[in-house]
Amino acid sequence: MLLGSVEAGGTKFVCAVGNEDYRIIDKTQFPTTTPEETLQKTVDYFKKFPELKAISVASFGPIELRQNSPKYGYITNTPKPGWANTDFVGRLKKDFDVPIYWTTDVNGSAYGEYVMATLFNEKINSLVYYTIGTGVGAGAIVNGHFIGDLGHPEMGHVRLKRHPDDLDFKGICPFHGDCLEGLVAGPTFEARTGKKGQDIPLTDHVWDIMAFYVAQAAIQVTLILRPAKIVFGGGVVSETFLKKVRAQFKELLNNYVDVGDVDKYIVMPLVKENGSATVGDFALALKEYNK
Template sequence: MLLGSIEAGGTKFVCAVGNEKYQIIEQETFSSKVPEQTLKETVEFFQRFPELDAIGIAAFGPVEVRLDQADYGVITNNTPKIAWRNVNLVKTIKDAIDVPVFITSDVNGSAYGEYVAAKQRGEKIDSVVYYTVGTGIGAGIVIDGHFIGALGLQEMGHVKVKRHPDDLAFGGLCPHHGDCLEGLASGPTFEARTGKNGKNVPLDDPSWDIMAYYLAQAAVQTTLTVRPNKIVFGGGVLSPKFLDMIRKHFDQELNGYVDIPPLDEYLTMPEAENNGSATVGDFELARKVLIAGEGHAFAIDR
């Protein structure tokens, strides 16, 4: 079985071909600045593998994943990546490579990869929530091998959070909601607050603690609504020290209200090898759509 993965990010596409053991046979990365060029390179990459059986796509978005919609597989008008608005990823790939295709959000793909990787390690796990914190914030949920959402993908980066008392003057950066989670805790908020790129802001700067406070609230909300086995934080902003800040605020906010595993097991960074959560997830989703057939956008049998 030969499986394809497209990790379609806002700055790059990571394309890979692998087997049912999630072992990468070949992988290439393309810039996603120009859609026409990116998709041409992506198609040409997979055309080198005539025995390819199926492709899983984990895409930035918002992307339409409901099969009964006319714009299924399309990056929608709400995407901040203006050049990608109304680009149909699924049709472009299927027109060039006639194999079953499964598409979901980038964070759903990563969540699925963490779910699969945990099972490979022998963990007794049936649910994972994955937050990515970078240019934006998004989250994916896997419960018992299924995604959730009847009307579309989750937009958990846009929930409202309680404001930090030292951050009340900051209006937030989200063009739709101002001070939602993404507007207050995504990577670009560093520059808005400090005038510096996040990678140049030392960890003792108060901005880190403020952002940890907001992300901890999101994790508490998820804990109380979904009750997952674990919550994974990934993305370019995360580091072990920053995660420790999130854990500290999470512990204070939850205040022992419900039982959870030890914090270092419950709130984690990605554990799939080589930062390959989405690729592992895509391989497994490609395998499942090959077996089940297309038409399983939200609930895929294990």
């Protein structure tokens, strides 16, 4: 069976076709330009696969995912020029008479990691996936389902206690200044130090400051959701960085609640090279098809 995946990012789109074992059969990517052009390219790509049985889209946001809303399937009030109020699912439906699943990019990644964990025989019902890249966002699965009654979570924008050595930094979130995204997104390296993150050795103190904030986010989500694991993906994240995050997390948590082995609780994605969303999309498309 052929299943379609769209990973709709603010910078680029990744479209892929796979099977019910979540294996990629074909894949393409193109830059995110205007909605018309980018969605046309998406449609053109999938038209090459007339056997396609379902499509899942994991999109940048904010998006409308309340099925009873007239704007269901839209990208809503994004600051990205041209993209506010874009009927994404409607555009696909015009050309494809197959079930279409619609969720956020980070939900797609969370679901991919959830499915992979299950395939690796982890007995879990919940998972949180954070991406720390150009922006910061998170998707969550609770009791096997996505969460969000009034809309999708915006966990990238929680407020945190400031690090004593970082009090002068205003943060770069255009909405909140020093929220999580404003303090740890990739471009904060340039804002703090004038250098890109990839050019700053992990021994630099700025990485301890980063880890302090990321650990706090992990603590918040632990106390509120009690998930089975927290996965961190995105360009900023490395195993060396997560070691620092785990150390700060343990100190802040102080054994207050049981999370098992922290090395298995705070982890890198099982799917390499930020491919979690594609796996998630195949699984969600299959689920939508079987519904």
